Amino acid sequence: MRIPKLLQAVLVLAVVYFGFIVVFDVILEQVIPSSLLAMYMFFVVAGVFMVFTFTDAGARQLAAPIKALVEDPSRRLARNIVFVILPLAAGWYAYEKMSPSFEAPVELRSIHPAPPTTLKAYGKSFDIIKMENPFRHLEKDKPDEFRKRVSEGAAVYIQNCHFCHGDKLDGKGPYAQALNPVPANFQDVGTIAQLQESYLFWRIASGGPGLPKEAAPWISSMPVWKDFLSEEEIWKVILFLYDYTGQRPRSFGGDHG
Numbered sequence: 001m002r003i004p005k006l007l008q009a010v011l012v013l014a015v016v017y018f019g020f021i022v023v024f025d026v027i028l029e030q031v032i033p034s035s036l037l038a039m040y041m042f043f044v045v046a047g048v049f050m051v052f053t054f055t056d057a058g059a060r061q062l063a064a065p066i067k068a069l070v071e072d073p074s075r076r077l078a079r080n081i082v083f084v085i086l087p088l089a090a091g092w093y094a095y096e097k098m099s100p101s102f103e104a105p106v107e108l109r110s111i112h113p114a115p116p117t118t119l120k121a122y123g124k125s126f127d128i129i130k131m132e133n134p135f136r137h138l139e140k141d142k143p144d145e146f147r148k149r150v151s152e153g154a155a156v157y158i159q160n161c162h163f164c165h166g167d168k169l170d171g172k173g174p175y176a177q178a179l180n181p182v183p184a185n186f187q188d189v190g191t192i193a194q195l196q197e198s199y200l201f202w203r204i205a206s207g208g209p210g211l212p213k214e215a216a217p218w219i220s221s222m223p224v225w226k227d228f229l230s231e232e233e234i235w236k237v238i239l240f241l242y243d244y245t246g247q248r249p250r251s252f253g254g255d256h257g
């Protein structure tokens with residue numbers, strides 16, 4: 001049995017569409033803007049249409065099921081159903097797009113939103129609840145080596161973070177004035193002192209774009225550091241943040257969960 005041309009065309013479009021989603025979402029782990037996807041699909045539809053209608057016979061075969069649906073007296077029921085459902089679906093879609101939403105606007109920005117349970121970065125999946133700073137144990141086991149990691153973390157900080165978070169880690173870097181929300185002030189007890197190292201890892205690796213909805217409506221300028229720093233560099237800069245400010249990371253089993 002041969003697959004009808006129209007179905008072939010639809011299948012090709014579906015494969016390309018899901019292909020885009022797989023490439024962006026799964027392989028590149030990037031969100032694809034819907035407008036960009038719409039633009040790609042526009043060209044794909046145009047291309048598929050050109051290929052399928054290249055010959056007269058091809059064009060006729062492609063149109064045959066549609067023509068039959070409209071003209072064939074025996075398809076009356078199917079025709080009526082399609083001509084009722086299509087306009088209804090289009091009307092419903094337009095209504096959904098235009099009608100205002102009654103969801104209450106999120107007014108207060110949650111500064112420390114709950115993290116997701118897993119973080120995808122560096123080609124693997126991290127369990128945010130369980131992961132620990134791989135260098136933290138050195139503090140007790142090998143203090144010399146620990147100092148070395150802290151100073152490597154300081155170098156990462158000065159090269160990447162002080163522009164916003166300040167050379168005294170007080171959130172007053174040269175760019176800070178222009179940013180809203182303002183960069184975190186790590187000296188303040190309201191920031192890293194309240195947080196676990198794994199939480200910081202998540203925030204640093206996925207930055208402002210990785211924040212969930214509750215952290216809206218402001219748009220954080222915090223960069224997505226997993227694109228620029230290695231996993232080890234992030235853990236080392238975390239050591240430095242606590243070391244410099246004299247804070248201790250919060251650990252699980254603390255008084256408020």
Ligand code: HEC
Nearest residue numbers: 160161164181182183184191192200203208220221222237
């Ligand atoms: C372009 C400016 C900018 C740079 C550069 C920057 N940050 Fe940020 N960062 C911010 C802003 C703004 C916030 C506050 C909004 C938010 O939480 O996303 C923030 C928040 C954070 C937080 C969350 C603190 C909390 O209390 O939740 C951490 C941790 C952090 N930054 C670490 C870093 C580290 C480490 C670097 C360098 C590798 C860095 N940042 C570089 C702008 C920046």
